[in-house]
Amino acid sequence: MNDYLSLFFKKMGPEIGRREVPASSIEKYKNQLPDLLLEFWKANGWSGYGDGIFWTVNPAEYESIVQTWLDESGILDPDTYHVVARSAFGDLYLWQSQTGSSLSIDAIYSRYSLVAKPPLTNTQLDTKVKAFFLTRERDTDDFDDLFVSAQKTLGTLQPDEMYGFVPAVALGGPGSLNTLEKVKTLEHLTFLSQLNPLTDWGFPDLNDFDG
Secondary structure, three states, X not given: OOHHHHHHHHHHOOOEEEEOOOHHHHHHHEOOEOHHHHHHHHHHOEEEEHHHOEEEOOHHHHHHXXXXXXXXXXXXXXXXXXXXXXXXXXXEEEEEOOOOOEEEEEOOOOEEEEEXXXXXXXXXXXXXXXXXXXXXXXXXXXXXXXXXXXXXXXXXXXXXXXXXXXXXHHHOOOOOHHHXXXXXXXXXXXXXXXXXXXXXXXOOOOOOOOO
16 A cells, blocks of 8 residues: 555544445546546545545535636636545535646635646646645544534534534524534535635645645
8 A cells, every 4th residue: 555545544544434436437537637536536435534524525526516616706717626525514625627726615614725836747746646645634624623522412424414504604603513413515515605705715725735
């Protein structure tokens, strides 16, 4: 096993909720996403890690959601970004086709951070994928240290679920444990995308694929 994967699994733990990636999806994203990421999909499926705090995902399921957000954000070429991973609370990690630019969306606050890159070589793209997995930490995808308590209270997430605040923070909710619910990921993200336009955090993304 590659060293970067060994360290990733050591920090995050074994996969849960694995879904096998069909050959058609590998073919669809060939030449759009890095080869090493597609190899990760083949070997490990779309799965949860860290007891479900971090998930690799099927980009196709998120296309309409992020399109709604990105089209109104002012981000150039919004249709070239693909969601490749998410957190238990709806943070989304996107990769731009071919260039290696990365975009992170905080769904709770409807904020984004974009790290633009010039087109990268295949080797550079694979290095960036390694850096992304190597720098994963459970607390990176937590929200106010609520994950462990949420899991104990609400149960472990299924692949199509996330923890969402009801009422949403954007609607004045306090963002506290007693307002968390286990919700369907795509439906809840669609709802959040309709509340506020996506705006820039205004500082570099510390969770960029480069680490």
